Amino acid sequence: MPGYAGLARLRTGWQPIETVVELRSGISEPEQMSRVTVYSTAHCGYCNMTKTKLDQWDIPFDEVRIDNDAAAMKEFAEITNGARTVPQIVIDGKPIGGFSELTELHMDGDLDELMESY
Numbered sequence: 001m002p003g004y005a006g007l008a009r010l011r012t013g014w015q016p017i018e019t020v021v022e023l024r025s026g027i028s029e030p031e032q033m034s035r036v037t038v039y040s041t042a043h044c045g046y047c048n049m050t051k052t053k054l055d056q057w058d059i060p061f062d063e064v065r066i067d068n069d070a071a072a073m074k075e076f077a078e079i080t081n082g083a084r085t086v087p088q089i090v091i092d093g094k095p096i097g098g099f100s101e102l103t104e105l106h107m108d109g110d111l112d113e114l115m116e117s118y
Contacts, residue, residue: 035060036061036090037061037063038050038054038088038089038090039063039076039079039080039086039088039089040063040064040065040066041066042065042067046087046098047086047099050087050098050102051063053099053102053103053106054102057106057111059111064076066086076088079093079095080095085098086098089101089102091114091115
């Protein structure tokens with residue numbers, strides 16, 4: 001998806017990364033943001049599997065593409081404390097790790113608990 005550089009996928013559709021940064025900083029309507037954010041790149045199999053699983057589990061998420069976008073990469077580095085791999089999943093502002101950690105949370109039943117806690 002080369003045309004999606006600089007965009008983030010919100011529940012409302014693809015938006016410019018600047019809009020996402022504004023939403024995250026409270027400048028715009030924060031209620032449009034999902035509790036789950038997936039930081040990903042275009043050609044990442046684990047990113048695609050993560051998004052597929054979240055869709056299957058009916059967990060809404062926002063996707064932030066970090067390839068070819070300096071603002072998204074900066075946000076990614078700050079939120080994930082310098083993680084160097086994708087996908088990185090953040091729930092309620094807390095990084096939980098990648099696809100393996102997400103799957104483990106789901107298999108242990110902790111993901112359902114975490115999503116019901118709010």
